[in-house]
Amino acid sequence: MVLTCLYPSLPDPMRIYIAGHNGMVGGAILRRLRAEGQDDLIVADRDALDLTDQTAVRRFFARERPELVILAAAKVGGILANDTYPAQFIYENLMIQANVIHQAFAAGVSRLLQLGSSCIYPRDAAQPLTENCLLQGPLEPTNEPYAIAKIAGIKLCESYNRQYGTDYRSVMPTNLYGPGDNFHSKNSHVLPGLIARFHEATEKGAEEVQIWGSGMPRREFLHVDDMAAAALFVLNLDRHTYEAETQPMLSHINVGTGTDISIRDLAEVVAEITGFDGQIICDTTKPDGAPRKLMDTTRLTRLGWTAAIPLREGIVSTYDWYRSQLISGQDLRHR
Template sequence: MDRDSRIYVAGHRGLVGAAILRRLQGEGYENLITRTSAELDLTDARAVEDFFASEKPEYVFLAAAKVGGIMANDTYPADFIRDNLTIQLNVIDAAYRHDAEKLLFLGSSCIYPRLAPQPMKEEHLLTGELEPTNEPYAIAKIAGIKLCQSYNRQYGSNYISVMPTNLYGPGDNFDLRNSHVLPALIRKFHEAKERGAESVEVWGSGTPRREFLHVDDLADACVYLMRIYSGDEPVNVGVGQDISIGELAGLVRGVVGFEGGLAYDTSKPDGTPRKLLDVSRLESLGWRAKTPLRNGIEQTYEWFLRTSSVKSGG
């Protein structure tokens, strides 16, 4: 992947795509191709076909996806499986038919069985039942991995898949109706601090354990793997350490400066009991995450404060 290679970042306005774009720009890549969803509907096969025919990207980062937290996945299961299957099929097939040299597909750690051994290894894929609350999304992502493997096997293409753990960072979604846990906690604690509230509600029991990766670290890993890795086997991308939701809430409370208590709403779902990735394959390839969790939360909160101020006219 040379500095003048034609590189398409699908989903460049999303959390992951924006970070990959920042990373590429920071390293001097200038021949970058992007389209907003208004300019190119990736669920429209004809539009995707025409785009690849005219732009001829050599490298494709497939970061476009319909994503959301537990509530969004549980409320819109048909949207999550349909839209993601359609986007993946359209982009991967067009990349093959228009001779893209390499494609990197962004999967998700939710592809692994709900009760997979911890930490989860790449070979645990399809060895047990999925977490029910996001099963449609997970099945779509598994299909994306299998698409890449099948095109490699039948056509000799060079498509790779990466499985990131829970992500956070600048550009995250802080909408409490469909955000993930870390940005939701940042917003909840900030608003509680502004109101002078006595406590903040935390969904579930606080006992599930999660691993959190700064999105700029993921972008670094993606660019690194695009350069040096080829193979059918997916690669986990994470930090190799996890934290309970209760501990995370305490960490976010400290960063935000909220002095009240925590109120656990156990009527809300916990989701998978634990999700920790085994990152030994990635480390054997020469890459490790760099951003400590507290530092990353501080950066994300600063970004939230800046953008909230802009949106409110402050």
């Protein structure tokens, strides 16, 4: 993919700022852009740029003058992290989005893509989750602050588009996993958490592994490399095509696989891949979260994109990456 194909109305070369390039999703997007020959890419580590600092973000945009922004930066975590740090989750995500989106506008950036989360949808919404069910019911309590922040990001993009004619797009991915994920023993999402837990149990010869909740909730999982491909696919759409699919609010597009799996069955798959042959125990004293979160990907499929990496294949490659990091001395379980 070349810049003149991505953005025929904008000058070549184009400066692209990837916010959150050290995260799992931002890193995957950065790798894909580089593989496709993009070399005028702007990145900044957290130590160099605090995205919650309005003044710092304003100065950064004034200095770097990006032409396109991909907003993949966010404070993320699993059920325990969301439930333990609700103030941090809502504050940091609101500030990151408000600062990046507004300062992009102030710096004259007409194109922007921001990444959200499937947790924006009501807890009890009909499955699969369509884009139109946004704000149609109460959110899942365990991650409500994070969800509200991500909804605000969608509405920021909508509002700038409506008032200023910008082309700010939002994609809502399902549960993501892959290289660069957070494998923290307490704060990770379910899939990397299971990989780390079963790997450790196999190493120690443990007889059982506990998983949170009843094991009954169903979740959908998308490999981060597929997410990067989908993000650039959405950016590659001409404006008329994108707006035709997101009317009437010029809102957002779901990204997923269209299939889900129970947490119990997922644990069985991870156990087999990691070589664990002990007993799996469901700890029903722990919360389940939403009973099901399956994305309706009709819009994206109609536009011509579908996921390419099967779940088991993706877990195997992620586990291989995880083990390679441990072998190289990176302890990803407690970071």
